[in-house]
Amino acid sequence: MENWAGNVKWTPQEVLLPKTEDEIADIIKKAASSGKSIRTVGSHHSFTPLLATDSVSLSLDEMQGLISKEANNRAIAWAGTKLKRLSELLAENGLAQENMGDINVQSLAGAISTGTHGTGITLGSVGTQVEEITFVNGLGELVTLNEENNYHEFKCAQLSLGSFGVITRMKVRCKEAYNLELDIRKEKLSDVLVNLDAIVNENRHFEFYSIPNSQWSQTKRSNIVSHEAGHTSKLSAFINDIVLENWALQLLCSINKAIPSSSKTISNIIGSFISNEKKVQQSHKVFSTVRNVKFTEMEYNIPYENYQEVVKEMLKLIEKNNYRISFPQEHRFVQADDIYLSPAHNRKSAYIASHVYKGMDNSRYFKDLEDLFVAHGGRPHWGKMHTRDAAFFRKAYPKFDDFLQVRVKHDPNGVFLNAHLKKVFGL
Numbered sequence: 542m543e544n545w546a547g548n549v550k551w552t553p554q555e556v557l558l559p560k561t562e563d564e565i566a567d568i569i570k571k572a573a574s575s576g577k578s579i580r581t582v583g584s585h586h587s588f589t590p591l592l593a594t595d596s597v598s599l600s601l602d603e604m605q606g607l608i609s610k611e612a613n614n615r616a617i618a619w620a621g622t623k624l625k626r627l628s629e630l631l632a633e634n635g636l637a638q639e640n641m642g643d644i645n646v647q648s649l650a651g652a653i654s655t656g657t658h659g660t661g662i663t664l665g666s667v668g669t670q671v672e673e674i675t676f677v678n679g680l681g682e683l684v685t686l687n688e689e690n691n692y693h694e695f696k697c698a699q700l701s702l703g704s705f706g707v708i709t710r711m712k713v714r715c716k717e718a719y720n721l722e723l724d725i726r727k728e729k730l731s732d733v734l735v736n737l738d739a740i741v742n743e744n745r746h747f748e749f750y751s752i753p754n755s756q757w758s759q760t761k762r763s764n765i766v767s768h769e770a771g772h773t774s775k776l777s778a779f780i781n782d783i784v785l786e787n788w789a790l791q792l793l794c795s796i797n798k799a800i801p802s803s804s805k806t807i808s809n810i811i812g813s814f815i816s817n818e819k820k821v822q823q824s825h826k827v828f829s830t831v832r833n834v835k836f837t838e839m840e841y842n843i844p845y846e847n848y849q850e851v852v853k854e855m856l857k858l859i860e861k862n863n864y865r866i867s868f869p870q871e872h873r874f875v876q877a878d879d880i881y882l883s884p885a886h887n888r889k890s891a892y893i894a895s896h897v898y899k900g901m902d903n904s905r906y907f908k909d910l911e912d913l914f915v916a917h918g919g920r921p922h923w924g925k926m927h928t929r930d931a932a933f934f935r936k937a938y939p940k941f942d943d944f945l946q947v948r949v950k951h952d953p954n955g956v957f958l959n960a961h962l963k964k965v966f967g968l
């Protein structure tokens with residue numbers, strides 16, 4: 542088995558696809574009594590070795606769908622539901638998720654378990670939309686947590702890297718279905734940075750892609766509108782979605798890989814492809830894009846107040862070290878939250894995601910950027926490449942040891958641990 546990017550591979554003894562919570566409880570009890578471990582997989586879209594196991598790999602692909610629509614725009618869904626399917630089922634019920642990341646193929650449980658986020662300074666990660674979590678813990682017990690019945694444990698369970706047990710269902714706070722107008726522009730990076738606070742505050746969603754070694758950026762503003770779906774230019778949409786984000790990017794990255802010295806020229810070509818576009822669509826269609834070009838990725842959360850300084854330093858590093866990378870970097874902005882291991886814990890945040898085309902060496906680029914991010918209070922995305930360990934996380938997260946205590950309560954025998962989790966938890 543391997544993850545989406547192909548940078549992590551593993552060979553489990555068993556691959557199990559349970560259909561009920563009782564079946565999951567039996568699997569866990571059996572594993573615990575025979576000294577086996579279990580890793581629960583979603584859609585394999587994490588870049589870190591979270592899923593690697595030579596023991597039991599358990600998938601909830603057979604436990605998908607909406608369980609019920611509740612009052613006040615709430616919905617209860619099976620945790621294995623892929624986000625694309627969830628969006629469609631919610632739309633059929635007149636509902637939509639408040640915010641999403643830039644793809645929709647993850648499972649609901651997989652998405653919250655690493656802190657998957659989109660962009661929007663008044664909005665949190667996908668995990669902040671979850672109001673109740675039910676899981677089968679390492680003792681085979683079915684546990685339901687929410688803010689009312691156990692605030693402390695619930696704040697741990699909202700981002701737990703699959704280390705508490707197998708999440709089976711969740712109650713999600715939704716909104717009435719809505720349309721978003723997406724406004725894509727080609728803008729100078731320097732202009733975006735000068736006006737950043739205003740742009741971030743004036744738009745429900747704002748993100749941008751910068752291109753290493755180029756002065757251009759592609760900005761994306763999305764806001765709720767009441768009018769119907771439509772495009773200002775189908776040609777621009779085709780160029781942005783299909784050509785720039787997939788075909789042309791694939792071709793240009795292949796050239797960059799074969800001829801690394803071409804990176805600056807390629808960055809400028811990518812910049813020249815960006816075209817202005819406006820479209821209105823159902824929210825879930827605006828959030829998600831298709832990602833056909835494979836890459837490895839590192840993404841760091843930076844305190845919002847340090848972001849501008851970090852970007853300045855990063856641009857200097859890229860200029861000075863000539864990394865020969867032209868893959869765009871993604872910049873997003875989110876609200877502070879109270880989830881114990883959320884990178885946005887207690888701080889308004891910016892995220893900077895750096896990508897390297899599959900098969901190209903990322904080591905120097907990622908290491909130098911990681912050193913810079915860490916020096917400015919950065920916390921890594923749990924599902925993206927990083928080299929941090931427990932000593933780092935203990936300093937970075939004030940609730941790290943509280944989290945570990947709750948984890949041990951729910952998994953005293955370490956059924957859900959693997960080598961990667963032992964490193965990040967310091968076990």
Ligand SMILES: Cc1cc2nc3c(=O)[nH]c(=O)nc-3n(C[C@H](O)[C@H](O)[C@H](O)COP(=O)(O)OP(=O)(O)OC[C@H]3O[C@@H](n4cnc5c(N)ncnc54)[C@H](O)[C@@H]3O)c2cc1C
Pocket residue numbers: 545546580581582583584585586587588591592601620621641642643644646647648649650651652653654655656657658659702703704706707708709832922924925
């Ligand atoms: C192309 C691409 C685009 C991406 N875009 C974004 C983005 O926009 N924003 C962002 O923040 N991240 C993004 N990511 C990262 C991705 O959202 C996260 O890595 C996410 O965790 C992947 O979800 P998954 O279902 O594939 O989970 P997996 O990678 O399969 O698993 C992730 C974690 O969830 C746990 N898990 C899965 N199911 C369960 C369960 N039922 N019970 C308990 N634990 C469980 C696993 O054990 C593991 O620890 C992207 C990744 C890729 C490859």
